[in-house]
Amino acid sequence: MDFQTLWDFVSERRQQLLTDSYLHVSAVVQSVVIAGVIAVLIGIAVYRSPIGSAVATGLASTVLTLPSFALLGLLIPILGLGVAPTVTALVLYGLLPIIRNTIIGLAAVDPAITDAARGVGMNRLRVLGRIELPLAWPSILAGIRVSTQMLMGILAIAAYAKGPGLGNLIFSGLSRVGSPTAVPQALTGTVLIVILALVLDGLLVLLGRFTTSRGLRD
């Protein structure tokens, strides 16, 4: 394989590459948003109880130890092929880093600060929404970044369940090893995933800059 072959492949399949990239990023972003909402809610529910925190983190860790290939395979009989098993798997995998960081972030809030918030007359919900979550946000966001990176890679496997994204390129490339476009196809898919993952991470760093109080930044 030489550079020319790779280039020809990319320029010929430009339209499909763009579509696949878009679908890949879109699936990951949507899964992270869903995972984020669920994980933060779980984190809020358990962070005050050491046992609850341990159980939630333990369960989420267990999900992470399942090989993604196996999880997808197990989901196909239940949810069929395509988007449903893919998003389900991604959400399950994305939970752990966000749950863990939500718990850590909320538990790290100085008790004197929440005490002061209660003392000036904020109810539980206000303390959570105005004080604890903003203070835990940098930690939660760090969890979201880890999840996003992880899901970018895991989504490639989802092509096995006919999921969307760049995994299809890699799968079909690898299944035709020997044919002239096989390696460029797999390589293009892989490199694109890496590049998009870095871009997405950069965007999340920017998001962090805009959404974290100046009082919390160094």
Next chain:
Amino acid sequence: MTDLLPAEEHTGSGVEIVLDDVVKQYAGQADPAVDHVSMTIPAGETVVFVGPSGCGKTTTMRMINRLIEPTSGKITIAGRDTHSIDADRLRRGIGYSIQQAGLFPHLTVAKNVATVPGLVGWDKKRTTERVDEMLDLVGLDPDTYRDRYPRQLSGGQQQRVGVARALAADPPVLLMDEPFGAVDPITRGLLQDELMRLQSDLGKTIVFVTHDFNEAVKIGDRIAVLGNQSHIMQYDTPEAILANPANDMVAGFIGADASLKQLTLARVRDIELAQCPTAYRNGSVAELRRELAEQDAPWGLILDQRDRPLRWVSPEQLATAGSLEDVGDPLGENVSLTSTLQDALEALLMQASASAAVTGRRGEYAGIITIDTLVHALQEVREEHADDHPVDEASAGEPTP
């Protein structure tokens, strides 16, 4: 309307707080943390809860704004049972300031101070004005500090913002839990002075928790010395507690320097000053010598034309002097009528004459102060409180009128 916060036309000056047989029993503990405490905190006074660590003084204070719910007993503020008021609304009417200020680190100074006005729904303009007014009040320039974040402030400044936040909605009651515990001694002294100045303007009812007896003596109108389980050992004015501690524990807590502490409480204007012979600088040497001899006084004072003391002069010095213009020893430390007796003691210890000249508001001679004057003053305070009965449990809650 069940809020404690003042309506528009009222000022939030202090109201009475009554604790009636209050108990806090934590599940799984043999002894209650707070055991049948009753006391009356008079409107507009600063009452300091002082006692060793873990004696329940903070628990007692936190039951007033229901951060901790009493197991039994009743607490009323301005005659209203706190239990009949929604806890969050109750707290908005009670200023709350804690150690290390408990400022919200992600909010600016202005937003921190505006917390309670925001919760009770003031409009933006009124809140903004109030924030500036509060920052001014605690000695922080609004233009400089309004938009800073807590981490950009020193410990003392953070405490000031904490006090400004507690006072922002003009609550009649202020609870302060070791608010100056985490700052250096010099800053602490300044903050105490500021609090006393604020309080003399605002007249809030302040409940102040500390384990530092000196702090209690300095800022308290009354001190409640608390023992284990928040038992009230003595509840009285600082003067009375220093002059006549109710029991050994209180005496131990005061420390060995009760008399020295007593000196910080009284001001020179409160005691009877001694007098000594005086003469104007252009007066007659012979006349002053005669007066000194007549009164058998070791020292006389030379004054200028506006009655301000200039120098000490002894009979020996006068014996060889031609005029009063430049004879005698310099005056040294100045003591004014508003100085504390401790300042006066410091000044007279520095003088060869073992006495200090006291001056009035315009610097005019008002009398002199000597060791004898101080000893006499302390004796009077002790005699005044000698008849105070050492308080027993049953009557401990009633402040002596």
